[in-house]
Amino acid sequence: MNLYAIRAIYRFEMARAWRTLTQSIISPVISTSLYFVVFGAAIGSRIPEVEGVSYGSFIVPGLMMLSLLTQSLSNASFGIYFPRFTGTIYEVLSAPVSYLEIVVSYVGAAATKSLILGVIILATAALFVPIRIEHPLWMVMFLVLTAVTFSLLGFIIGIWADGFEKLQLVPLLVVTPLAFLGGTFYSIKMLPPLWQTVTLFNPVVYLVSGFRWSFYGISDVSPTISLGMTVLFLLTCIAIVAWIFRTGYRLKP
Amino acid sequence: MSTMIAISGLTKTYEGGFEALKPVHLDIREGEIFALLGPNGAGKTTLISIVCGLVNASGGRVTVGGHDIVRDYRQARALIGLVPQELTTEAFESVWNAVSFSRGLFGKPADPARIERILRDLSLWDKRDNRIMTLSGGMKRRLLIAKALSHEPRVLFLDEPTAGVDVELRRDMWQLVRGLQADGVTVILTTHYIEEAEEMADRIGVISRGEIILVEDKATLMHKLGRKQLSVHLQEPLAAVPATLGAWALERSDDGQTLTYTYDAERHERGIGDLLNALSAAGIAYKDVNTTQSSLEDIFVSLVREKA
Ligand SMILES: Nc1ncnc2c1ncn2[C@@H]1O[C@H](COP(=O)(O)OP(=O)(O)O)[C@@H](O)[C@H]1O
Ligand SMILES: [Mg+2]
Numbered sequence: 374m375n376l377y378a379i380r381a382i383y384r385f386e387m388a389r390a391w392r393t394l395t396q397s398i399i400s401p402v403i404s405t406s407l408y409f410v411v412f413g414a415a416i417g418s419r420i421p422e423v424e425g426v427s428y429g430s431f432i433v434p435g436l437m438m439l440s441l442l443t444q445s446l447s448n449a450s451f452g453i454y455f456p457r458f459t460g461t462i463y464e465v466l467s468a469p470v471s472y473l474e475i476v477v478s479y480v481g482a483a484a485t486k487s488l489i490l491g492v493i494i495l496a497t498a499a500l501f502v503p504i505r506i507e508h509p510l511w512m513v514m515f516l517v518l519t520a521v522t523f524s525l526l527g528f529i530i531g532i533w534a535d536g537f538e539k540l541q542l543v544p545l546l547v548v549t550p551l552a553f554l555g556g557t558f559y560s561i562k563m564l565p566p567l568w569q570t571v572t573l574f575n576p577v578v579y580l581v582s583g584f585r586w587s588f589y590g591i592s593d594v595s596p597t598i599s600l601g602m603t604v605l606f607l608l609t610c611i612a613i614v615a616w617i618f619r620t621g622y623r624l625k626p
Numbered sequence: 627m628s629t630m631i632a633i634s635g636l637t638k639t640y641e642g643g644f645e646a647l648k649p650v651h652l653d654i655r656e657g658e659i660f661a662l663l664g665p666n667g668a669g670k671t672t673l674i675s676i677v678c679g680l681v682n683a684s685g686g687r688v689t690v691g692g693h694d695i696v697r698d699y700r701q702a703r704a705l706i707g708l709v710p711q712e713l714t715t716e717a718f719e720s721v722w723n724a725v726s727f728s729r730g731l732f733g734k735p736a737d738p739a740r741i742e743r744i745l746r747d748l749s750l751w752d753k754r755d756n757r758i759m760t761l762s763g764g765m766k767r768r769l770l771i772a773k774a775l776s777h778e779p780r781v782l783f784l785d786e787p788t789a790g791v792d793v794e795l796r797r798d799m800w801q802l803v804r805g806l807q808a809d810g811v812t813v814i815l816t817t818h819y820i821e822e823a824e825e826m827a828d829r830i831g832v833i834s835r836g837e838i839i840l841v842e843d844k845a846t847l848m849h850k851l852g853r854k855q856l857s858v859h860l861q862e863p864l865a866a867v868p869a870t871l872g873a874w875a876l877e878r879s880d881d882g883q884t885l886t887y888t889y890d891a892e893r894h895e896r897g898i899g900d901l902l903n904a905l906s907a908a909g910i911a912y913k914d915v916n917t918t919q920s921s922l923e924d925i926f927v928s929l930v931r932e933k934a
Contacts, residue, residue, distance in 0.1 A: 375733045377730045377731075377735060381729075382731065384727075461715065463680055463708070466680050469700040469701070469704040469732060470731065625680060626640060626681050626682070
């Protein structure tokens with residue numbers, strides 16, 4: 374195990390986040406606050422409680438997930454795409470590091486950043502609405518699993534993309550819509566029956582539902598299924614990453 | 627001397643079918659300075675990239691320090707430092723952090739004293755806190771060298787190290803390479819300048835169209851390649867070369883206007899001065915003389931032809 378290399382890459386990536394502090398931390402905090410002002414205060418006051426939880430409190434887990442998903446994706450995809458784009462990736466590829474070590478350090482750094490972000494959003498939200506966490510361990514587990522899974526997905530996108538447009542494409546056209554339609558701002562029980570079924574094909578539903586359950590004990594699908602689906606998604610991403618490195622896809626001609 | 631890098635039957639066919647390396651066999655000895663000489667597109671970078679793990683080989687085998695570059699990639703790569711052809715650097719990092727990063731990446735614990743020495747050797751010490759994007763091209767090249775040396779490699783690859791480099795850096799670089807050689811480091815550099823190979827290398831390998839055409843000690847090769855030609859343009863066409871000039875083995879052009887003398891740049895047995903005197907003595911008047919050195923391209927053409 375080349376621990377020095379893991380530490381070098383991890384630190385390098387974290388330093389990058391530090392340099393782009395505004396972009397990495399402050400802007401998501403501002404946008405989350407705006408969600409609270411709009412959905413929580415302006416619209417939320419007209420929406421009754423959802424299963425005994427005030428609407429403002431209800432949306433907190435979904436909002437955290439939304440930021441976690443998008444930030445993990447963009448952190449990780451940018452983190453690996455940029456050195457490919459500038460060519461500096463040559464150094465990592467020529468170093469005595471295994472693929473596992475490369476993934477652990479890049480994905481670890483991206484996941485760390487979004488976890489920090491998740492905590493900041495939680496703290497911001499606590500300023501607006503009352504929050505309680507009934508199952509803290511589960512909450513941390515969902516948080517970590519989601520951050521890692523979507524950082525892996527971001528890593529995959531960063532390797533697949535051969536231009537900045539493609540880098541934006543998947544987050545914009547796939548993940549953001551799925552996140553918004555995944556019960557971030559509503560319980561899927563509010564939907565007509567047909568849509569309830571369709572929604573079950575959206576992986577984000579399981580993340581949000583499980584995460585919300587860890588807060589308030591209410592969920593759209595059972596937390597065990599949520600966990601199972603999250604792990605399944607994680608394993609899929611791991612399998613794709615393993616394939617990428619075995620074949621050298623987009624990394625080695 | 628033991629073998630540091632052993633390349634056997636190495637081939638590379640890029641996606642799309644381009645055959646960049648025909649089976650290449652090459653042994654690099656430990657501690658030597660080896661120049662890989664060849665025109666653009668010959669496959670120099672491809673060869674280096676395979677050894678360093680940046681490109682997958684299509685066939686064949688490479689060992690570095692006895693370690694297979696695929697199976698024992700960790701041991702093999704830990705021995706290697708690479709200065710790439712392109713100036714690929716980060717932009718926002720400081721010089722110090724970038725070099726420290728490289729050392730960690732290659733599995734070595736932090737050693738600020740060593741990094742300081744490397745930066746001083748490369749005249750980068752004053753710039754250690756500068757962001758890389760504020761450096762000039764030459765400084766970036768120095769930084770790439772510093773990064774490659776940060777983990778104390780036993781083998782250093784310099785891919786076209788002097789392309790677009792000023793005289794001062796060139797001099798520093800050669801000094802550095804000699805210093806590395808004194809420490810027993812093996813250095814492999816690629817170039818398409820004959821003079822550069824001549825100046826630096828102990829041995830020279832000539833590569834053309836993905837094939838190593840020949841590998842020779844520098845002295846031997848320079849003797850073979852260092853041919854010069856003196857052309858004498860005559861005032862009156864000459865029907866035949868007079869016998870008194872037989873010692874120079876002159877070639878007469880078809881129109882009889884030009885005489886060409888081919889000689890070895892290293893040791894010209896028959897001086898040019900003597901030839902010109904002999905021409906005057908024979909009453910042959912000339913209006914102009916000029917000398918040409920066979921270009922690298924000519925040399926490749928003749929080498930390839932020789933081989934065929
Ligand atoms: N990634 C690639 N895909 C396809 N062809 C390539 C690739 N890289 C290099 N080549 C081709 O392989 C040949 C050798 O290139 P290279 O090794 O860079 O030569 P050199 O370094 O000697 O100038 C060139 O014809 C080049 O166009
Ligand atoms: Mg090249």
